[in-house]
Amino acid sequence: xxxxxxxxxxxxxxxxxxxxxxxxxxxxxxxxxxxxxxxxxxxxxxxxxxxxxxxxxxxxxxxxxxxxxxxxxxxxxxxxxxxxxxxxxxxxxxxxxxxxxxxxxxxxxxxxxxxxxxxxxxxxxxxxxxxxxxxxxxxxxxxxxxxxxxxxxxxxxxxxxxxxxxxxxxxxxxxxxxxxxxxxxxxxxxxxxxxxxxxxxxxxxxxxxxxxxxxxxxxxxxxxxxxxxxxxxxxxxxxxxxxxxxxxxxxxxxxxxxxxxxxxxxxxxxxxxxxxxxxxxxxxxxxxxxxxxxxxxxxxxxxxxxxxxxxxxxxxxxxxxxxxxxxxxxxxxxxxxxxxxxxxxxxxxxxxxxxxxxxxxxxxxxxxxxxxxxxxxxxxxxxxxxxxxxxxxxxxxxxxxxxxxxxxxxxxxxxxxxxxxxxxxxxxxx
Ligand code: AMP
Ligand code: GLY
Numbered sequence: 415x416x417x418x419x420x421x422x423x424x425x426x427x428x429x430x431x432x433x434x435x436x437x438x439x440x441x442x443x444x445x446x447x448x449x450x451x452x453x454x455x456x457x458x459x460x461x462x463x464x465x466x467x468x469x470x471x472x473x474x475x476x477x478x479x480x481x482x483x484x485x486x487x488x489x490x491x492x493x494x495x496x497x498x499x500x501x502x503x504x505x506x507x508x509x510x511x512x513x514x515x516x517x518x519x520x521x522x523x524x525x526x527x528x529x530x531x532x533x534x535x536x537x538x539x540x541x542x543x544x545x546x547x548x549x550x551x552x553x554x555x556x557x558x559x560x561x562x563x564x565x566x567x568x569x570x571x572x573x574x575x576x577x578x579x580x581x582x583x584x585x586x587x588x589x590x591x592x593x594x595x596x597x598x599x600x601x602x603x604x605x606x607x608x609x610x611x612x613x614x615x616x617x618x619x620x621x622x623x624x625x626x627x628x629x630x631x632x633x634x635x636x637x638x639x640x641x642x643x644x645x646x647x648x649x650x651x652x653x654x655x656x657x658x659x660x661x662x663x664x665x666x667x668x669x670x671x672x673x674x675x676x677x678x679x680x681x682x683x684x685x686x687x688x689x690x691x692x693x694x695x696x697x698x699x700x701x702x703x704x705x706x707x708x709x710x711x712x713x714x715x716x717x718x719x720x721x722x723x724x725x726x727x728x729x730x731x732x733x734x735x736x737x738x739x740x741x742x743x744x745x746x747x748x749x750x751x752x753x754x755x756x757x758x759x760x761x762x763x764x765x766x767x768x769x770x771x772x773x774x775x776x777x778x779x780x781x782x783x784x785x786x787x788x789x790x791x792x793x794x795x796x797x798x799x800x801x802x803x804x805x806x807x808x809x810x811x812x813x814x815x816x817x818x819x820x821x822x823x824x825x826x827x828x829x830x831x832x833x834x835x836x837x838x839x840x841x842x843x844x
Contacts, residue, residue, distance in 0.1 A: 415720060418442045418474050418503075419456075420464050420494065421485025422449040424747070424776035424794045425705035428712040429483050429719075430455055431774070436720040442477050444470050447788075451775035465492040471501055479503055481723050484681070485708075487564055490701050491517040495681075504727030505680065512677035513701040515668065516684075519595050520562040522699055529671040533664045533687070533696045536598040546586040546594040550579060556599035559585055561592040568636050568754060572599055576635075602690035603652045603839050604697065606642075606707050607661050609685075610722055612731035613678040616666055620648035620714065620738050621658075622707040623835070624686075628754060630825045637754045638791060641746040641809075641826030642706045644714070645802060648738060652839035653689055661687050661694045668699065680726055691842045706794055709774050710743040713796045744805040744827030745796045746813050747776070748820045750787040757789040758819055766815025770808040771795040792820060802827060 415438050419430045422445025433439045434455045443452050443459040453459050460473045465488050474482065482498050484490055484507030493510040507513075514521040526534040539562070540546035550557055556574035559582050563569075571577045571585045586594055605623050609616040624642045628634035649658060664687075669679045684700035684707070703712075712719070716737045725731040750757040762784050765773070777790035797808030806827035813822045825831045 415481075416440045416442060416477060416479045417720065417723065418444065418477075418479045418482040419452065419485065420444050420470065420482060420489055420507075422446055422452060422464075423485065423705055424774040424791065425703050425708040426485040427451040427774040427776070428709045429485055429703070432712040432715055432719040433483070433723070436718050439720050442473070442479060444473055447777070448779070449775050450778065450780040450785075451773070464489045465494070467492055467494050467497040470494060471497050474498060474503055475501065481506070481727060483507065483723060485702060487513070487516055487700065487702055491564065504723070506723050506726050507681045508679045508701050509677060511675075512672050512679045515672065515679075515699045516701040517564055518562055519560055519698065520593060523595065525671050525675070526668070526696065529667060529674070531664055531667045531671060532660065533694055535600055535695050538596045540594045540596060543587045543589050543592070543594060546589075546596060547583045549596055550582050550586060553596070557582065558597045558599055560595050560597070561589050562595050563592065566638060568638070570636060574599060600688040600690055600695050600697065602688045602695075602842060603835050605650055605653055605687050605689060606704055607665065607685045607687060608703060608707060608711065609662075609665055609683050610726055610731060610736060611669055611679050611681060611683050612726045612729045613673065613680050614669070614729065615731045616662070616669060616683065617731055617733050617736045618662060619711040619736075620644045621650055621653060622704070622710050623650065624704060624707055625823060625826050630823050635754055637749075639704065639706045639747070640749070640823045641744070641794070642704075642710055643744045643802060643805070643827040644710045644742065646740050646742045646800065648740070651836050657689055657694050661685060664694065664696060689839065706745045706747060709745045709794055709796050711738065713772050713798060714738040714741060714743055739798070741798050741800060742802045742805040743796055743798050744802065744809040745794050746809045746822050746826050747794045748792045748813060748816055748822050750789065750792060751819050751821055753789070753791065759787050759789045761787050761819040763787060763792070763816055763818030763820055766817065768795060768812035768815065770799070771797045771812040773812070787818065787820060802832060803829060
C-alpha cells in the first residue's frame with residue numbers, strides 16, 4: 415500500500431510514523447525541506463514546495479500512490495486534495511472549498527451564522543483596516559483582532575491579554591489590504607478536539623491542550639504551539655460531559671453545514687474551543703491535525719492508521735476503527751533561542767538521554783550526522799505515561815538533555831500549570 419505524506423514538520427513526522435507501523439504501508443513524502451525523520455522512513459521523497467499541486471501529482475502518479483495524507487493547511491488552500499482526488503488518489507485532507515473552514519476565518523463565522531451553529535462568538539467582519547480601527551475604538555469591552563487569512567497561528571492579538579485598545583487599533587491599521595475579523599474576547603480554558611471525518615461520520619481523538627504562548631506562565635507572543643498534553647482519561651477535568659457533548663455537536667453541525675454547501679469534508683477536523691462559563695465556544699477550526707497536538711494523539715493511537723485512512727476515503731469510517739492507549743502524553747517542542755520573533759538558526763544541537771519518549775523532528779537540518787537548527791520549531795519529544803506527572807517527567811528529561819542554542823517551555827504538562835487550569839475553570843463557573 416503506497417501512501418503519500420505531504421508536509422515536513424513534526425506533525426507530518428508523527429503521521430508518517432503512525433502509518434509506517436502498518437507493515438504493508440510504503441511511505442512516500444513531499445516536503446519543502448528535508449525532515450530527517452520522515453526521510454528515514456520514506457521509500458522515496460521529493461523536496462519541493464508542497465503547494466505545487468502539479469508537481470505533487472506527478473510524483474504521486476510516478477509512484478502509483480493510492481492514498482495521500484495532507485499535513486499542513488497551505489497545500490489544502492492550494493487545492494491539492496481537489497487535484498489528487500480528481501486523479502483517483504484518496505485524500506485525508508479536505509478539498510479547497512471545505513478547507514475554507516480554516517483558510518478563511520470570515521467564511522467560518524458566516525457559515526456558523528447561516529446554519530445557526532452554537533458556539534460562535536459575536537464578531538464583525540471589516541473590509542478595511544480603517545473600518546476595524548474605528549470599531550475597536552468605539553467597542554465597549556475587549557476584542558480579538560485577526561486577519562481572516564492564514565497566519566501560521568501568529569496573527570491574533572487579544573485586547574486585555576496581549577495588547578491595549580490603542581495597540582489593537584495600531585495592529586489593525588498595520589494589516590494593510592487584509593480583511594479583518596474582530597471577535598468578542600472569550601474567557602475560559604482552551605482545549606483542542608480533533609476528529610477523523612469521512613464526510614459524514616466524526617470519530618473523536620483524545621482532548622489535547624496546546625500552549626500557544628512563547629514563554630512559561632503563558633506570556634509572550636503567540637507561536638505555532640510550544641507543547642501540549644493529554645490525559646489518560648482522554649478528556650480534561652475542566653471539560654464536563656455536557657461541554658464535551660456540545661463540542662462534538664458543534665463539530666458535527668459544521669461538517670453537515672459544509673456538506674449542505676456542497677463541500678464534503680474528508681480528513682481531520684480540528685476544533686479549537688474556549689470552554690467558557692457558558693460552555694464551549696469556537697476559537698477556530700483547522701482543516702488538519704494540530705501541530706503539536708498530532709504528536710500526542712498519534713503516539714497514543716492503538717489502531718491501524720492505514721485502515722482509518724482507507725475508511726475516511728471510502729466513507730465507511732466508524733468508531734470501531736479508532737482506539738487510543740489510555741495513557742497520558744506530554745509533548746514539548748525544542749525551539750531555537752529567540753523563537754518566534756528573532757530565532758537564531760544554524761547552531762548545532764546534540765541529543766542526550768531521552769528514555770520513554772518518542773522524538774519527532776520538525777525544522778532541523780542533518781549535515782554529516784550533525785543536527786542544526788533552522789528558524790522554526792526544531793523538534794519535539796513526547797513522553798507517554800500512566801499519569802500526567804510521569805509523562806511530563808519523561809518529556810522534561812529528554813528536553814533538558816538537549817545541548818545547543820535552544821530552549822523549551824518547562825511548564826508544559828506540569829502539575830502546577832494543570833492545577834491552575836482547573837482552578838481557573840472552577841473560578842469562572844462559581
Ligand atoms: P488562533 O490563531 O485563531 O488559533 O488564535 C490564537 C490564540 O488567540 C488562541 O489560541 C487564543 O488563545 C487566542 N484567541 C483567538 N480568538 C480569541 C477570542 N475570540 N477570544 C479570546 N482569545 C482568542
Ligand atoms: N497547535 C495549533 C495548530 O496546529 O494550529
